[in-house]
Amino acid sequence: MGRGGGAPGSGAGGAAAGRGAAAHPGGQRRGDFVPPRGGRTEHGPGGPVVSRRIEGLLLGLAAGDAAGWPAARHRAARMPEWTRRLTRELDTFAEQNATTTLPVPIALNQPPEPLRLGPSDDAEWAAFAAEAVLRAGDDVLGDLSRDRRIRAAIDLTWTAVASEVAAAAERAPEIESAVLPLRARISVRAGLGNLAAGLRPPATGHDNPHYFDDAACVRACVLAVAHPGDPARAADLAEFDARYTQDGDGVHGARAMAAALATALSGAGADACVAAALDELPEGTEIGRNARHALALVTATDTAFALVPLLEHQIVDHVYSYGIAAAETVPVALALTLAAAGRIAEAVPAAACLSRVADSAPALAGALCGALGGGECVPEAWRHSCRTLSGCALPRLTGTDLVELAGLLEAAQRTRPGG
Incomplete structure (x- = not known):
């Protein structure tokens, strides 16, 4: 089902026309809160120097991804199909028999490893973006400037996957039924289909039924490592990538997350990161209005947990069939x-409490808090559970170690060519 009748080019306002004007419980009005600029968030007694920020970004994103309930559903894709079918049948049984005992993903006589706590699709698509950043150092890209090398690498990365989609489409009666060597959001699958059909950005993101979702926001968190301390350039790079799969608020959200992460990677505090994100969210858009209102709500609460009911009732949509709109998940993560x-141990659990946006809001919050706190801010148990990708969305990334990937990204930034 569609989220709204507006065309992508008209922005998210058209998509939200039927739901964005809903009344807010408690009578609170949308505010124009702008967080203070500058300042640094201290982490631990005495505010020691924060290290390994890229590692914190990746592990924080993976931990947030794992914390959301949809992660188990995504990871269950590695189980035999009959296990997922049985779960669906049990869900139907509960519905038809009015039982309140609800099923969860099951293993039965299969190894249960895929169902254990761990990252899923968001972390794997973040690693996909990291590959493009690393690919920018390939000699095949010649002596292009730094910005042009990264853009060329992003295009090569998308084109390579699109060629696989094209090959799969040739074997299927229609592209929608093609069996792809990956699992992806509707926006990504549609964008790849558009690329395979010969379209180019921005048409691949504009002519897309889920142009408004937050798939590019997750990728933007990682692309920010190319421009630490330069939120404007990071936002521009994120938009270049986002145009392959998004339009409207999907692009605005990617720009905002990239700006926030670029600011965090430079050592600024949470308030400065949020301010940088807000600069990328036009006031006349749904995501811009939601972000300003969500941030205004922060002033009325003492903790992230106390903020959860306010976000649930005033920001999160309860009408649409998917909880992946950038206009909701990005404001929630920022707030x-x-x-x-900036404390990951508070932000991620609170985000996971918002069940309708738990597919990505915890990951976005985790990425930002992880970059603020560095690798050491991720608890050891979470680090152990979330550092290795399972390949549930991108099988070729099975076994990828996020700590090692962070090290490669760090090294790439130290040795990057000029320009």
Whole structure:
């Protein structure tokens, strides 16, 4: 089902016309809150120097991804199909028999490893973006400037996957039924289909039924490592990538997350990161209105957990069939990060409490808080559970170690060519 009748080019306002004007419980009005600029968030007694920020970004994103309930559903894709079919049948049984005992993903006589706590699709598509950043150092790209090398690498990365989609489409009666060597959001699958059909950005993102979702926002978190301390350039790079799969608020959200992460990677505090994100969210858009309102709500609460009911009732949509709109998940992530003062142990659990946006809001909050706190801010148990990708969305990334990937990204930034 569609989220709205507006064309992508008209922005998210058209998509939200039927739901964005809903009344807010408690009578609170949308505010124009702008967080203070500058300042640094201290982490631990005495505010020691934060290290390994890229590692914190990747592990924080993966931990947030794992914390959301949809992760188990995504990871269950590695189980035999009959296990997922049985779960669906049990869900139907519960519905038809009015039982309140609800099924969860099951293993039965299969190894249960895929169902254990761990990252899923968001972390794997973040690694996909990291590959493009690393690919920018390939000699095949010649002596292009730094910005042009990264853009060329992003295009090569998308084109390579699109060629696989094209090959799969040739074997299928229609592209929608093609069996792809990956699992992806509707926006990504549609964007790849458009590329395979010969379209180019921005048409691949504009002519897309889920142009408004937050798939590019997750990728933007990683692309920010190319421009630490330069939120404007990071946002521009994120938009270049986002145009392959998004339009409207999907692009605005990617720009905002990239700006926030680029600011965090430079050592600024949570308030400065949120301010940088807000600069990328036009006031006349749904995502811009939601972000300003969500941040205004922060001033009325003492903790991130206390903010959850306000976000649930005033920001999160309860009408649409998917909880992946950038206009909701990005404002939620920014507000919870600010309310938690950048502390991952507070922001991520609070985001996971918002079940309708738990597919990506915890990951976005985790990425930002992880970059603020560095690798050491991720608890050891979470680090152990979330550092290795399972390949549930991108099988070729099975076994990828996020700590090692962070090291490669760090090294690439130290040795990057000029321009």
